[in-house]
Amino acid sequence: MRYMLVPSAALLLFVVQGTANVLVEVNEGTLEGTYEQNEYGGSFYSFKAIPYALPPVGDLRFKAPLPPTSWQGVRSAKEVSSVCYQVNLLAFEVNGTGSEDCLYLNVYTPDVNPTELLPVMFWIHGGGFFSGNGGDMDFGPEFLVRHDVVYVAINYRLDILGFLSLDIEEVPGNAGLKDQAAALLWVKDNIRQFGGDPDKVTIFGESAGAASVTYHMISPMSKGLFKRAIAQSASPIAHWPRIMEPREKAITFARKLGFTSTDPHEIYEYLKSLPVETIVKLSVPVTIDEQAIIPMSTNFATVIEKDFGNGEAFLTEDLIEALEKGIHEDVDVMSGYTEHEGIFGLVLRGHNENVFKYGEFLEFFCPLELRYHCNKKQILEIGRQMRNRYINDDLVTEEKIWDIITYLSLEDFMFDAIRWQKIIAQSGSNKFYFYKFTCKSELNIMTDLFGMRGLLGPGTFVTHADDLMYLFPPKLYPIEVALNSTEFRMIETVTTLWTNFAKYGNPTPDESLGAHWAPYTIQNQDYLDIGEQLVPGTEPDKEHVEFWEEIYKKYLPERSSGRMDTGNALLIVGLFFISKKIGGM
Structure with missing residues (x-):
């Protein structure tokens, strides 16, 4: 074994049989990660499956996360953890995958010992609150770390395990959002050891991940844990991130399993006792709209909680009223949507x-x-x-x-994104940037993955989640991204905008990208059309928005x-x- 010391008390780099490994000391113990070459240029350090909370199993099922415990010796951080237990309906899965023991995060950094601490980008995955994960096959670091940022991706509990609400102190709801807040707190306490600046954290996410981002902007549990926020294709006031009558949904769910009591404490004990495979694949519509109009609507999602005074409440106030009071002060915001979001709306409606x-x-x-x-x-x-x-x-x-x-x-994404932007922009105390994503290339694969090509015919469309391929390498799909390609040029533009925002609170701090992105205000309603070219504009989709x-x-x-x-x-x-x-x- 050959050791190479570097000037940091927290770090030891060594090489075993040609593989570079690195040790980093965090609050809970020592982690062993890897040093990797980036196929898109440069290199980075990788630390995977780091526990940020106790496994939420047994009596901890449905409850708010608890801090992780320390370990002895060196913990391997070379492989991703299991995904949180889920059934991915959009992938037409029938059986569940993953584990309840899933509260882990991954950290990727270009430098564990920089001369100046680096901005941190904290990714919250989407998936309708019932699917998804923070693994590097879906959301790898290679595009982002090239821009000198520390990249963090997390798992959080999904479906009933993360969002059951019984309106009782034991199960008030939003456990999955509380997982995210716990991960943010872990980052605040430990990210320096990876070269990251705990005072310059940008949370970003897409779809349900973006909805989560917007909730963190108003939750007292997340206050002070991040500096900037990027919400891609979601808003907190859209209809789909929230559920109607969460307690009624839980009662209906239990009845479908043959348990007829309506007592929430008895339902809690019953659901806690069942195998995870039994409770994470049932569909329990409680309205005609859920049954007929949107048959694939979210089973369990975010709720407005009852405050039991124990400091564990994430959201307790009507969202419109909370937003009108203003989001957390001094938090910069970037948000927007893709050009053809409604293609995904067809998928959601069967x-x-x-x-x-x-x-x-x-x-x-x-x-x-x-x-x-x-x-x-x-x-x-x-x-x-x-x-x-x-x-x-x-x-x-x-x-x-x-x-x-x-x-x-407009119904699912665009109108609520603009309506939300206008509401929070009225406070005047935060800086906002708004965009419309129109990049078109071979990377736009979601129309085909959603099975919509036969209906829509030829053409390149920019539907829900197509923007992700310009932020994260498409490892799961047969797409080759050459460094001299049009695709990679757009990737460089998009990742520069995103990381500039994380670094400076301004996506275009200079003219290097050939456009100036003006902040969004009520008066001008500036936005940026992000396509093969960057085109500034005002009042996105004005005629539709005014009609709505x-x-x-x-x-x-x-x-x-x-x-x-x-x-x-x-x-x-x-x-x-x-x-x-x-x-x-």
Whole structure:
């Protein structure tokens, strides 16, 4: 064994039979990782399957995570951990995979002993809160670490294991979000040992991961654990990250298993006693919408918790009201969506057969949030206006499929992303950047993976999750990314924007990318079209957004982004800057 010492008390690099390994000391003990060459240039250190909490098994099932225990000797950190137990419905899986013992994270760093601590990018994977993982086959570090950032990816509990809520102190809900907060706390306490700056952490995620990111911006549990946030294709006020009647869903779930008690404590004990394979593959719709309109809707997801005063509550306040008070101060935000999000909306609704079947009804064209809050007469009125706007009151047929995709893009992702952006921008105390992702290349594979090519025909589309291939190497797919290719040039642009934001709080701090990305404000509504070229613009998808805003103002004004008019917003912004100036005198 050959040892090579480096000038750090926490680090020992050694070579065994030609393989470079590295030891790093964290609070719980010593980790042994690896030193790896990056096929896209440079090298990095890799540490995998680091425990950030106790295994949530036995009596800890459904509960908030507890801190990890220390270990003796050297712990290997060379292989990824098991994924959190799941059944991936979007991959048409029938049987579950993974383990309940899954609360681990991976750290990748270009330098464990830099002269100056490096920014940290903390990835939260998507998957509808029922699937996904933070492993390097899906979300490898190779593209990002080239830009001198420390990259962290985590697992967190999913489905019923991570999001059961019984409205009792033992199971208030949001355990999966609390896992994420526990991982953030671990990073805060240990990331220096990997060369990372604990005061410069950027959380970022896509889909359910992005929804999680937005919840951390308002949760007291996450306050002070990160500096910046990137939310890709999600917002906290969209209909799909939250579930209706979580306690009723739990009761229905237990009944489906043959347990008829409605006592939440008895249900808790019963579900805690069952094998994990029994409880993670049931579908339990509790509304007609869940059963018919969106048959693949999330089983268990985020909830507004009852606060039991034990310091373990993650979300306890209505989201609109919480957002209007402002997100955590001094947190910069970058968010946006892809050009054709609605292709995924077809997938969620059971592909085209369900769309054509239920598209005959006016209710289909009433956004789900409005269906939750309006009476039947209003729902039909809204549906008629939407159907007239998007398909000219025609039948839902294949000839109208792109009109339907436009509608579903707005319902599931785009409108709520802009509505959320407007709500939080009214505070004037944070810096925001907004984008529309339009990159088109061989990397855009999601339309084919979703099985939509036969319906949509030839062409390159930018649907939900297509942006991920420009941030993480497509290891699971037969795509070769040459360093001199158009694809790699776009990868370099996207990863530069993302890592610039993590470093400086500004995606374009200079003119090196050929465009200036202005911050989003209520007044200008600036955004950046991120395609093969970077094109600044204002008021993304303006005509659609204005039409939807009028609908919301009429039928659900208390949840409209227009609750505070522009004049009041300008007044608040002005008062904010006056107070900052006075305070600095």
